[in-house]
Amino acid sequence: MLKESTIAKKTPPSDNWNSFWDVYDQEAEEFDTAFVERYASDLDNGLIFAGLFSAVSTTFLGTMLPNLSPAPSDTTNALLMMIYNQLNSTTFLGQALNLPSWDGPNRITIWTQTLLYASLSASLLSALGAVLGKQW
Numbered sequence: 001m002l003k004e005s006t007i008a009k010k011t012p013p014s015d016n017w018n019s020f021w022d023v024y025d026q027e028a029e030e031f032d033t034a035f036v037e038r039y040a041s042d043l044d045n046g047l048i049f050a051g052l053f054s055a056v057s058t059t060f061l062g063t064m065l066p067n068l069s070p071a072p073s074d075t076t077n078a079l080l081m082m083i084y085n086q087l088n089s090t091t092f093l094g095q096a097l098n099l100p101s102w103d104g105p106n107r108i109t110i111w112t113q114t115l116l117y118a119s120l121s122a123s124l125l126s127a128l129g130a131v132l133g134k135q136w
Contacts, residue, residue, distance in 0.1 A: 043130045050127035057120040064116070067109045070102035 082097050 040134060043134050046130045047127055047134075050123045050130065054120060054123045054127065057116055057123060061113070061116050061120065064109065064113060068105050068113065070100070074100045 078097065078099050081092065085092050085097055
């Protein structure tokens with residue numbers, strides 16, 4: 001049965017040491033090729049997931065960005081009301097005109113933004129690792 005095997009090449013009996021390394025090179029090349037094909041596919045899947053996750057995280061960060069600052073329209077409206085009151089003092093009788101106060105964003109908004117930025121950073125770092133792995 002071993003005489004009919006296709007794993008090893010048939011070489012003259014005096015060349016045993018070289019035939020061992022020839023077989024080793026052939027087997028190592030087959031293993032390396034299978035290894036690279038398998039992990040190249042895994043890295044492609046990781047890149048796709050990281051790209052999609054980064055896009056979704058960036059969208060959520062973009063929609064939550066206005067929550068980190070006061071609404072500029074509130075300040076503008078209050079200033080316009082004060083100007084109008086100076087021009088016509090009978091318009092807002094008995095109403096106190098003050099600029100709106102803002103104490104900063106909520107703690108939940110800050111925590112959510114922090115977690116989203118951390119997940120976006122981790123996703124981009126994993127995408128960088130996958131790209132470096134594919135180029136290696």
